[in-house]
Amino acid sequence: MGCDRNCGLISGAVIGAILAVLGGILMPVGDFLIEKTIKKEVVLEEGTLAFKNWVKTGTEVYRQFWIFDVQNPQEVIMNSSNIKVEQRGPYTYRVRYLAKENVTQDPEDNTVSFLQPNGAIFEPSLSVGTENDNFTVLNLAVAYNNTADGVYKVFNGKDDISKVAIIDTYKGKRNLSYWESYCDMVNGTDAASFPPFVEKSQVLQFFSSDICRSIYAVFESEINLKGIPVYRFVLPPKAFASPLQNPDNHCFCTEKIISKNCTSYGVLDISKCKEGRPVYISLPHFLHSSPDVSEPIDGLNPNEEEHRTYLDIEPITGFTLQFAKRLQVNLLVKPSKKIEALKRLKRNYIVPIIWLNETGTIGNEKADMFRSKVTGKINLLGLLEIILLSVGVAMFVAFMISYCACRSKAIK
Numbered sequence: 001m002g003c004d005r006n007c008g009l010i011s012g013a014v015i016g017a018i019l020a021v022l023g024g025i026l027m028p029v030g031d032f033l034i035e036k037t038i039k040k041e042v043v044l045e046e047g048t049l050a051f052k053n054w055v056k057t058g059t060e061v062y063r064q065f066w067i068f069d070v071q072n073p074q075e076v077i078m079n080s081s082n083i084k085v086e087q088r089g090p091y092t093y094r095v096r097y098l099a100k101e102n103v104t105q106d107p108e109d110n111t112v113s114f115l116q117p118n119g120a121i122f123e124p125s126l127s128v129g130t131e132n133d134n135f136t137v138l139n140l141a142v143a144y145n146n147t148a149d150g151v152y153k154v155f156n157g158k159d160d161i162s163k164v165a166i167i168d169t170y171k172g173k174r175n176l177s178y179w180e181s182y183c184d185m186v187n188g189t190d191a192a193s194f195p196p197f198v199e200k201s202q203v204l205q206f207f208s209s210d211i212c213r214s215i216y217a218v219f220e221s222e223i224n225l226k227g228i229p230v231y232r233f234v235l236p237p238k239a240f241a242s243p244l245q246n247p248d249n250h251c252f253c254t255e256k257i258i259s260k261n262c263t264s265y266g267v268l269d270i271s272k273c274k275e276g277r278p279v280y281i282s283l284p285h286f287l288h289s290s291p292d293v294s295e296p297i298d299g300l301n302p303n304e305e306e307h308r309t310y311l312d313i314e315p316i317t318g319f320t321l322q323f324a325k326r327l328q329v330n331l332l333v334k335p336s337k338k339i340e341a342l343k344r345l346k347r348n349y350i351v352p353i354i355w356l357n358e359t360g361t362i363g364n365e366k367a368d369m370f371r372s373k374v375t376g377k378i379n380l381l382g383l384l385e386i387i388l389l390s391v392g393v394a395m396f397v398a399f400m401i402s403y404c405a406c407r408s409k410a411i412k
Contacts, residue, residue, distance in 0.1 A: 038374075042164055042196050042317055044112050044156040045105065049373065050164075050193065050319070053366075056099035057192070059321075061360035062126065064090035066284075068352045071299075080346040085299040087355075091133075092126035095119065095358065101148070105156065111168050113153040149209050152190065161196060165189040165318075167207055178212055178272045183251035187214035191311060191325075194318040204233050204311070211281045211327060212273035213252070215239055217311055225322055226367040230312040237288040241265050258332060258348060265290045267330065267350055278332035283307055284355035285328070296349050307355075317374060321362040328355035 041049040066089030075081045100114040122131050151171060157164025167186050168174070175184045188194075188205030198204070200219040207214045217233035224230075242265035243250040253262035254269055266289025267282045284307035286294040294300060312322035330352050335345040362370065 038196050038316055039157075039161045042161065042193075042319075043158050044154070044164060045158060050317070053319075054100075054165075054193070055103060057096060057360070058366045059360040059362055060094065061096040061358065062092055062123065063095045063120070064092045064126070064357045064359075066090055066355050066357075068299075068354065070351075076345075076349075077341050078344060080344070082296050082298045083349060083351060085297060085352060087299075089128060090126070090357070091129065091131075092123040093120040094123055095121075096360070097121070102151070106153075109168070110156050110159045111153050112156045113151055115148045115150040116152065118147045118149060154189070157195070164195050165193045166195070170207065170209075176212065176273075178270070179254070180251040183213065183249075185214060188216070191323070192320055194313060194320070196316060196318040198231060198313050198315040198318050200231060204313070208325075210325075211268065212270045213268070217309075220310070223312065225312055226362065226364065227371055228314060228321060228362075228367060230321055231315050233311045233313060235283075235309040240268060240283070240288060242290070258334075258350075260292060263290070264292055267293055269332075271332075280330040280332060280350050282328045282330060282350075282352075283309070284326050284357075286352070293350055296347070297352060300352070314370070314374075321367075321370075323358075323360055325358040326355065329353050 044051050044054055066087045068085040069088050070076070071084040071086055072081060076083050095118070098117040098119045101117055103112060103114045105112050124130065152167060153169045153172075155163040155166050155168055166189055170176070170186045174186055176186065178184060186207050188207055191206035191208070194204055194206075203216050203218055205214060205216045215235065216239060218236050220232045220234045222229060223232050238246045238249075241249055242259075243253055243262050245265060250262070252268060253259055254272070256262065258264070258269070266286055267280045270279050270281050271277060273279075282289055282293075283302075285300040285302040286297070287302040287304065287307040289302075294302075307326050308324075309326050310324055311320050313319070314321050330350045332348065333342065333345070333351050334348040336342040
């Protein structure tokens with residue numbers, strides 16, 4: 001009887017040890033299988049999960065415009081007063097609904113090239129007025145139609161998954177010819193996705209043709225998006241800082257007068273990118289801009305939550321599941337003896353014209369699919385690992401304690 005009981009306790013301890021070992025083995029094996037599957041599915045080639053969503057996004061993307069209406073033009077012309085503005089909007093368009101065109105794989109260098117056609121469908125229900133409202137600046141949105149961005153050539157990740165979606169060339173070049181030194185380089189992806197297994201410590205680089213430069217985002221927080229854990233990366237203030245604040249930005253300062261010897265910050269002169277037109281880019285309402293930029297303009301209300309840019313990245317796949325790209329288009333207005341309206345001006349203005357908010361969030365159907373195919377399986381595997389390990393250790397400890405107790409009684 002005592003022998004049977006002792007044998008049963010030892011058997012229970014052995015079974016517990018086996019379960020714990022299985023749980024321990026499943027951790028590296030499971031991680032290996034997950035990594036192998038992810039590496040296969042994020043390659044940009046026909047038949048993968050990534051390719052299908054890359055060619056044509058399943059996310060509805062909207063671009064909203066707010067126009068700055070100047071309230072005191074005569075006062076400014078006559079007295080060089082502060083410019084009083086009032087924003088009007090939003091005027092909303094659905095964008096990025098067209099599939100990539102001329103998608104061509106190059107097996108020699110493991111790249112895929114494409115054109116991104118632009119289209120814009122006006123959404124009256126999401127707008128404060130119609131396209132016929134008397135704002136000529138709205139032609140900027142209409143002009144978006146029937147154009148294309150690219151040609152982009154990106155790595156497909158077939159030979160090196162750490163390079164997937166990273167831009168090799170833009171319009172056939174690795175440089176833009178707008179800036180000096182490394183500021184002129186085309187870096188990172190187009191922000192629609194990044195190489196898999198994203199770490200919080202990473203700086204995510206991406207290229208934006210809208211602002212004629214490469215830029216970057218840094219980790220801010222973890223959030224839950226429709227049951228999917230994602231990392232929120234944000235554009236840091238130092239991305240638009242002056243060279244005095246961030247020496248890495250020295251090559252984005254292209255002149256000394258308007259920038260006050262490169263000490264102004266928060267605005268970017270992209271005139272070289274716009275055929276010499278005096279266009280400046282900033283965050284909406286001059287968020288994170290220096291006082292000398294915003295002080296001549298009344299009626300601005302910069303707000304971090306409404307006016308910053310962020311990307312919500314699913315870290316295992318590197319897919320961007322939600323984003324908000326916010327930027328403002330400004331024009332440099334300065335005294336000119338040749339233009340009647342500018343003859344009396346006594347100072348320079350960087351005048352806000354329009355700001356836009358381009359947003360996209362993974363749809364419910366896509367989120368369900370993503371959970372079932374990716375995060376659901378990973379969570380199930382992790383749960384199984386924990387259960388096996390926990391139950392195994394508990395059984396082993398419990399049965400061994402019972403066995404030792406029985407042995408002690410038998411000896412007495």
